[in-house]
Amino acid sequence: MPRQIKKIGVFTSGGDAPGMNAAIRSVVRTCAYHNIECVGIYRGYEGLMEGDFEPMNARSVKGIINKGGTILKSARSQEFRTKEGREKAHQQLIKAEIDALVAVGGDGTFTGALIFNEEFDFPVMGIPGTIDNDIFGTTHTLGFDTAQNTVVDAIDKIRDTASSHNRLFFIEVMGRDVGHIALNVGIAGGAEEILIPEEDLGLDRLVESLKRSRKSGKTSSIVVVAEGDKIGKNIFELKDYVDENMEGYDVRVSVLGHMQRGGSPSCFDRVLASRMGVKAVESLLEGKSNYMVGLLKNKMELTPLDNAIKGKSKINLELLRVSDIMST
Amino acid sequence: MPRQIKKIGVFTSGGDAPGMNAAIRSVVRTCAYHNIECVGIYRGYEGLMEGDFEPMNARSVKGIINKGGTILKSARSQEFRTKEGREKAHQQLIKAEIDALVAVGGDGTFTGALIFNEEFDFPVMGIPGTIDNDIFGTTHTLGFDTAQNTVVDAIDKIRDTASSHNRLFFIEVMGRDVGHIALNVGIAGGAEEILIPEEDLGLDRLVESLKRSRKSGKTSSIVVVAEGDKIGKNIFELKDYVDENMEGYDVRVSVLGHMQRGGSPSCFDRVLASRMGVKAVESLLEGKSNYMVGLLKNKMELTPLDNAIKGKSKINLELLRVSDIMST
Amino acid sequence: MPRQIKKIGVFTSGGDAPGMNAAIRSVVRTCAYHNIECVGIYRGYEGLMEGDFEPMNARSVKGIINKGGTILKSARSQEFRTKEGREKAHQQLIKAEIDALVAVGGDGTFTGALIFNEEFDFPVMGIPGTIDNDIFGTTHTLGFDTAQNTVVDAIDKIRDTASSHNRLFFIEVMGRDVGHIALNVGIAGGAEEILIPEEDLGLDRLVESLKRSRKSGKTSSIVVVAEGDKIGKNIFELKDYVDENMEGYDVRVSVLGHMQRGGSPSCFDRVLASRMGVKAVESLLEGKSNYMVGLLKNKMELTPLDNAIKGKSKINLELLRVSDIMST
Amino acid sequence: MPRQIKKIGVFTSGGDAPGMNAAIRSVVRTCAYHNIECVGIYRGYEGLMEGDFEPMNARSVKGIINKGGTILKSARSQEFRTKEGREKAHQQLIKAEIDALVAVGGDGTFTGALIFNEEFDFPVMGIPGTIDNDIFGTTHTLGFDTAQNTVVDAIDKIRDTASSHNRLFFIEVMGRDVGHIALNVGIAGGAEEILIPEEDLGLDRLVESLKRSRKSGKTSSIVVVAEGDKIGKNIFELKDYVDENMEGYDVRVSVLGHMQRGGSPSCFDRVLASRMGVKAVESLLEGKSNYMVGLLKNKMELTPLDNAIKGKSKINLELLRVSDIMST
CATH class of the missing domain: 3.40.50.450 (Rossmann fold)
Known part of the structure; x- marks a missing residue:
């Protein structure tokens, strides 16, 4: 009982x-x-x-x-x-x-x-x-729902400046083991690529894809990266690799950080x-x-x-x- | 074929x-x-x-x-x-x-x-x-999801002023035939009562409930009303009824209107x-x-x-x- | 001392x-x-x-x-x-x-x-x-500053739906004696006309102006009206007058109300x-x-x-x- | 002429x-x-x-x-x-x-x-x-005004998590040569300290001040740092110094980055x-x-x-x- x-x-x-x-x-x-x-x-x-x-x-x-x-x-x-x-x-x-x-x-x-x-x-x-x-x-x-909206709002803001300057942005979002946030905000934020722990795209395929995207006429791009992504050791190394392997790109990094946990x-x-x-x-x-x-x-x-x-x-x-x- | x-x-x-x-x-x-x-x-x-x-x-x-x-x-x-x-x-x-x-x-x-x-x-x-x-x-x-967030944000704002003045607010939200928005934003906005087309609470029970709520120590209240609610002919008549049947209440109405349809x-x-x-x-x-x-x-x-x-x-x-x- | x-x-x-x-x-x-x-x-x-x-x-x-x-x-x-x-x-x-x-x-x-x-x-x-x-x-x-941002945010939302439907919206904002909010949010919200207590535009000139605006190719319009505006007895009468005196217009009213007082x-x-x-x-x-x-x-x-x-x-x-x- | x-x-x-x-x-x-x-x-x-x-x-x-x-x-x-x-x-x-x-x-x-x-x-x-x-x-x-609101919104979010965990956050905001953003958002965000290029507080005085603040009963703290601040070589070094010189503090860093440039x-x-x-x-x-x-x-x-x-x-x-x- x-x-x-x-x-x-x-x-x-x-x-x-x-x-x-x-x-x-x-x-x-x-x-x-x-x-x-x-x-x-x-x-x-x-x-x-x-x-x-x-x-x-x-x-x-x-x-x-x-x-x-x-x-x-x-x-x-x-x-x-x-x-x-x-x-x-x-x-x-x-x-x-x-x-x-x-x-x-x-x-x-x-x-x-x-x-x-x-x-x-x-x-x-x-x-x-x-x-x-x-x-x-x-x-x-x-x-989860609130954090997604917080991140999408930040991506929208970054896209303003990305598209004003024809830049490529790597944006790191939370998700050490799973890519739920990255996957959803990537779609909602109109990201060109989404890098999640569950999938290893490979650096070469990433660069390939970005080149294709640029060729098709896109002048600015957003790549959403989950913290736990396996493709690069960290987002700054990722940036460096792309910097070295692509010409004519102005690449920037933004780590959204703890802001993602807060808010009404x-x-x-x-x-x-x-x-x-x-x-x-x-x-x-x-x-x-x-x-x-x-x-x-x-x-x-x-x-x-x-x-x-x-x-x-x-x-x-x-x-x-x-x-x-x-x-x- | x-x-x-x-x-x-x-x-x-x-x-x-x-x-x-x-x-x-x-x-x-x-x-x-x-x-x-x-x-x-x-x-x-x-x-x-x-x-x-x-x-x-x-x-x-x-x-x-x-x-x-x-x-x-x-x-x-x-x-x-x-x-x-x-x-x-x-x-x-x-x-x-x-x-x-x-x-x-x-x-x-x-x-x-x-x-x-x-x-x-x-x-x-x-x-x-x-x-x-x-x-x-x-x-x-x-x-639907966006509209709910828009409405909840408005209710939060109205609550600021409601609780500063110990007021009772009737807030009309969209929903001519169904109470989905009202029901969800009512819960999320901490409403004391939610009036929806699917349910006819009755005016007397509403007043009863508001009196009970006041007695229990609440000094301000929010009542969320779906457009299509059947309890009163419209939200202003509702306000008048409550005004007449409850003492010591400062009752206000807010019709959120078309703002609910817009936004990112x-x-x-x-x-x-x-x-x-x-x-x-x-x-x-x-x-x-x-x-x-x-x-x-x-x-x-x-x-x-x-x-x-x-x-x-x-x-x-x-x-x-x-x-x-x-x-x- | x-x-x-x-x-x-x-x-x-x-x-x-x-x-x-x-x-x-x-x-x-x-x-x-x-x-x-x-x-x-x-x-x-x-x-x-x-x-x-x-x-x-x-x-x-x-x-x-x-x-x-x-x-x-x-x-x-x-x-x-x-x-x-x-x-x-x-x-x-x-x-x-x-x-x-x-x-x-x-x-x-x-x-x-x-x-x-x-x-x-x-x-x-x-x-x-x-x-x-x-x-x-x-x-x-x-x-004052916060309220202006709250109102502009609401106008932006209403404009989404106004321009989707080619509508004319009268939006009432606070300001019983002065038109500060109306004037600023009117400019910031891209309003076609702004009606304030300090100035009596006159109904005919309003209609004239709206007709001119429609002629010039605008398919939707926002008119911001301060509570204390003297042009019409109230915003609903204003709407009725315009409804009667202009053809082919779908006119709507939105009274922003107490929401304007709240918020962070x-x-x-x-x-x-x-x-x-x-x-x-x-x-x-x-x-x-x-x-x-x-x-x-x-x-x-x-x-x-x-x-x-x-x-x-x-x-x-x-x-x-x-x-x-x-x-x- | x-x-x-x-x-x-x-x-x-x-x-x-x-x-x-x-x-x-x-x-x-x-x-x-x-x-x-x-x-x-x-x-x-x-x-x-x-x-x-x-x-x-x-x-x-x-x-x-x-x-x-x-x-x-x-x-x-x-x-x-x-x-x-x-x-x-x-x-x-x-x-x-x-x-x-x-x-x-x-x-x-x-x-x-x-x-x-x-x-x-x-x-x-x-x-x-x-x-x-x-x-x-x-x-x-x-x-300038928009960026300040964007930053204050982010600080509010970070404070949610800071105060839930009794943490000290260093938040970097834009301002390479001048501290206008830092100074205003620091006040508006309720920061304990604000580090700007115009003023070199000195690392020891910073640590002293944070210790005093903790002693007075504050369990979480925000320090706003302008990019161009002269106190430490960069915000991560700042964090390390405080980590080493203060006990019992969980110190975190957030660099707000390009998000500050965007938005309506x-x-x-x-x-x-x-x-x-x-x-x-x-x-x-x-x-x-x-x-x-x-x-x-x-x-x-x-x-x-x-x-x-x-x-x-x-x-x-x-x-x-x-x-x-x-x-x-």
Whole structure:
């Protein structure tokens, strides 16, 4: 028989993402709706071990749905990777009479939650919050939609100056292991080429393609490069190679950086966060544990945390083809 | 045996929507990719009857992916509703040696295309372009995502002034027959109540709910109202009723209006438009006709135009529930 | 000899404007810098009479520089217009040991401050915060720059749909007594005509001008109308008149409304607010009173409150001429 | 007696800036208003020497007021620095019967124009277009206002993630020789420190200040660094120094890069560009030459090109003080 849940703790962990605040708000309000208590845990697993807790009610989360970042702060914790650290965290939860946890974060966060659950049989539920969209079990992670719009806006701006000067720009976007952001913003930003970790185009084919593009009359070009791209060691070396192997090109590099993580969440991310918060809390109340909440076929679905971590989020091959056709 | 398609015409019709230009660009470039010709038809069915055509190649659609509106213009046509009008249009297509049409628009547009196809056995393919998301056979119409972000941005701004003055705002958003925009932006904008055509809350329950919300400590409130809402004859009458039946409230109305149709399309709408253009052209090349291209379960799928028109786009009931919980 | 000032109260009053929070932050931090105390007064003169005060330090205003609205809330007060009301306010200030006031608002706010100062010889300093820019003694009021960008963004969006449909749009913007917003956004939005309170173009000349514009090949048009325009009784009557007197035009109206007051302040408004807060506090510390801080020739200057209220903020006639030339 | 001007050429040169298109539009329409011809010259001095000209009328500049970049493209030219290059340019102007030039750009552009005028007594007028605001004779160059808003928006986003993680961010903004952008966005973005070329704070004082700030309770910090800052060799070395000399800090770097040059111009820049275009053309028509149009005390004024180049644009010392007070 599932233990009865009277108090839920919520925290954010790992890289922050737009929509995390909307998710916190949703968890808090869903608890209020079901007349159970809710506690905010600061700085992820760090705050969990230190007992850095604060009771939250519907009013505590007023006016945060449109704010970027996370009011509960985030952190990465080395200590929680030790048995001692997790033991400390468990004691804090017992002391605070918290019966279950909602963890908002990426796969690092979920790995911690999974181990914690195994060791202490403590109910946990995950909400995928990361701009990279690299989690299995959901078509969209929180922040992915917003980050794409942020990046596309930046590419639009860079294109203004690129086309005024007939330049070639390499633009680095986030995505260490997966090319979701790069692939989508590349299509949306009208990029001539998109370099993603999943595909190694090869430097020669890249130069070939750029030459072809120039020949066909294009005077400026954008190449979108995911951080984790395998083609060059890094984007500056990529630039150097193209500089050396193509004539008459003025090549520039722009690394978009941390700006991509911030900003007011899009409508999509706010709605998604609201749905995920409801689903996470209500699943805990139904006695479920060890799942990640996700969006699959436009519905809220549960995926075992284990699968969410081990599964691989794959890029949509159709998009690769669309990208090729669009840069005709 | 399907006739061989060598030249495709593309037009936009009905209310414009962000992403229409990205769809035109995609149709044109997919034609170029397959080495077939493409012709832009101005002002929808009006231009079709007048032969207001222009050959388009990959360069013609340069720099339009991020532009709102439609470079091919749009119009509503009375004449095309007559047999004579359609006959004229057919003659223009024969004269220009156009073999198939891609129609970007809403159900009015598709109805015209369907009749035209029936009368002349002329290959047509539809792309759903309307901010209202009221088309069956796709989870998202072009422009829906962008419009939601535009509206949420406006609601955020109005909330600044609402909460500075402890006011109650009625905000009218688009949606004559369906409440998709209202429901999503209502959740994302943190609205206390959402009034949609699909549901008649009743004036008394609305006032009741607002009083409860005030009692619980909220000092400012947002009520999102879809154009087609059935509760009051119009938003100003709604305001008057609440003014009369609640004390101590400073009630205001804001009608967001046509601004909702414009603006640079979101990343999502640009990618969707690019995918739909590819699918529409390639489906015609495969000999298919009389379908609408749509996004179903994150894949491009075809729905017979007939079903797209007659089917009903239903609101997600889960969202209604999320909205209730969030306004706890 | 000026009394020594050890504690300053700050409040916002009248219509809210972007930049008010940045001004509050600046007042609070300038007080901290000079080691004097600062007290936030809620809901303008209402809170002043009720003693709705809160001590503020540098940390209290963290993270508000980029927020629209006002964290101190605003209100209009009838009671403060009475001698009794002002007496109550004075007692509250004595009780809280507040030595001087910084009032952020428009001319209604300043009139209150002026009378209060006359009656109780209480040091007051004004900061002009209103999007209308209708205050004498400063080239820019707080919020004016932000509001212009908000409106121009909306006009750009409306133009997308106007030009897709060959429509004529009347767009109403704020400005009951002055046409500053209308004149600037009209030029920036590429409006064909701009109707402002300072100038009565006359309905016939408007229609004449629109006909000429259509003749010259323009297929869509934007007319920007200030709320306080004298040409028609209201914007809907204006539309009706044009509808009746021009053929072949599809005329629409958009009233931008309260959205214009909100949003994150522009860089200009944030810097201006920061400068004004410093100047207001330091002027009080220098023993000055009864002035409004303003931007004149890019410098912070003081204008007697009396003049700020009675003086008239005039539109720049050069802009009228530029507008005429641009709509050639 | 000034020669009669019947045809004016306009071009953009040097780094592009938002508002350049609005300036081109204004020049073209002011010519149309005065019934003289206007010719667009592509790619700055390069196109001038090649005769890459295009006649422009009011319709040619339709819909560009809100576009970033420059439709006339820009370039830097080595050849125009030679007597032969300028001779070629002069011949092209004679051939095309162009009587005067309007040059939109920065001091490199104006230097070219000045020499060209001296050698051929050819009427020239300059419009200051550069985001850096480093031109003497105008309080604002075209693009400066827009760039500031772009940067502040990026800083707001970075602050979301900085404050979620208690990080210190070094953010590099444009400004090789002057700190105008850095100083303003630093204040507007709530930066703890602002490093500009005009002032060498010294590394030790920077570290001292950051330590003080951390001690006072700030858990995250933003330091805005102008490209041309003299404190460290570059921003990455700066980061390394702080990393080594401060404990417990997670330091990150973000270089905003070319994004700062693009985007739709702000209302201010559009109006300024419109005013400058009118003033430039009408000054030429009055027989004036060799001036730069500028905004001084909110009026359009002329400054001899010579002074504009040799003069120095100075930062506002009041802003330095405001910045110090705000980071209390």
